[in-house]
Amino acid sequence: MNGVATAPGASTILNALATGQGSAFAIDVETTATVKLAADADAVTGEITDATDADTRLIERCVERVVDRFGNGEGGVVTTDSEVPMAAGLKSSSAAANATVLATLDALGVTVVSDDDTDTAAVGDAITKLGACRIGVEAARDVGVTITGAFDDASASMLGGVVVTDNTADELLAHEPREWDVLVWTPPERAYSADADVDRCENVAKMADLVAELALDGRFGEAMTVNGLAYVAALDFDTDPTVEAMPHCHGVSLSGTGPSVVAVGDETSLAPVSELWAERDGTLIETTTRTTGASIQ
Ligand SMILES: Nc1ncnc2c1ncn2[C@@H]1O[C@H](COP(=O)(O)OP(=O)(O)OP(=O)(O)O)[C@@H](O)[C@H]1O
Ligand SMILES: O=C(O)C1=C[C@@H](O)[C@@H](O)[C@H](O)C1
Secondary structure, three states: OOOEEEEEEEEEEEEOOOOEEEEEEEEEEEEEEEEEEEOOOOOOOEEOOOOOOOOOOOHHHHHHHHHHHHOOEEEEEEEEOOOOOOEEEEOHHHHHHHHHHHHHHHHHHOOOOOOOOOOEEOOOEEEHHHHHHHHHHHHHHOOOOOOOOHHHHHHHHHHHHHEEEEEOOEEEEEEOOOEEEEEEEEEOOOOOOOOHHHHHHHHHHHHHHHHHHHHOOOOOOHHHHHHHHHHHHHHHHHHHHHHHHHOOOOOEEOOOOOEHHHHHHHHHHHHHHHHHHHHOOOOOEEEEEEEOOEEEE
């Protein structure tokens, strides 16, 4: 009973910490999960390739939740192998959870239905992609790696494209395809979402409402830039990387609770941003949006 699945990381248009409404888009860097289940194994053990000291509770809990719902008490081993850096703002936990849930469903032979936008929670012995996504969100809540549940990040990773969500109800408000070039700058420091200063974020709630309006109007570039300016201030990051990118790109924002800053546009508009950000410490990733989301391999 083996299963393998991949899920992409994501970046932020609207951070949900202020109001519970969020918006995110999938990017073309991904995490692969491999799940090996056995009827006679009595526990689930997680391993994260190249990060032996990292916390494996999220992926173990994802397997347990899928087995509780669709299995028969199986245990086993889950391994993730990821291109998405942890605690960088690029939704590594959502990618790991989605890949693990899908790989476990694959191992158990459960059919995953792709009628994402109709959002039927489960159809007989099958489950929709959004239903699978909600299992990962619940697992993230169980182990405390999220503030709101991060259904925005998780559904962007699961479905691909751009989503707008209500994280207080785990509901999808909009789902749109967008094709942008994407430039990611990740400074050397790391920031775990669960440690973010939520009280400071609540101070920018009126700006978050404006960002949600822009996003629901399909004005994603402006939405993410307003979000970026509000949240770099609220979370006390340097405003310079955002401001210097603004004249060139379609949109730029702090991603999640940082520290990465992400700009979207086309190759020509991102070239001067790349030159400016290359002078800073840290790493640059040139990628694209991804419209296809997570999948069983
Ligand atoms: N590749 C992975 N494999 C297994 N577990 C992971 C992986 N990435 C993240 N996690 C789990 O999620 C926890 C939170 O990670 P992290 O802060 O990176 O997630 P995040 O909330 O998605 O934030 P960010 O958007 O900053 O990446 C980690 O401590 C770990 O338990
Ligand atoms: O932990 C959370 O609930 C969140 C973390 C960040 O990624 C945010 O971008 C997201 O909107 C919500």
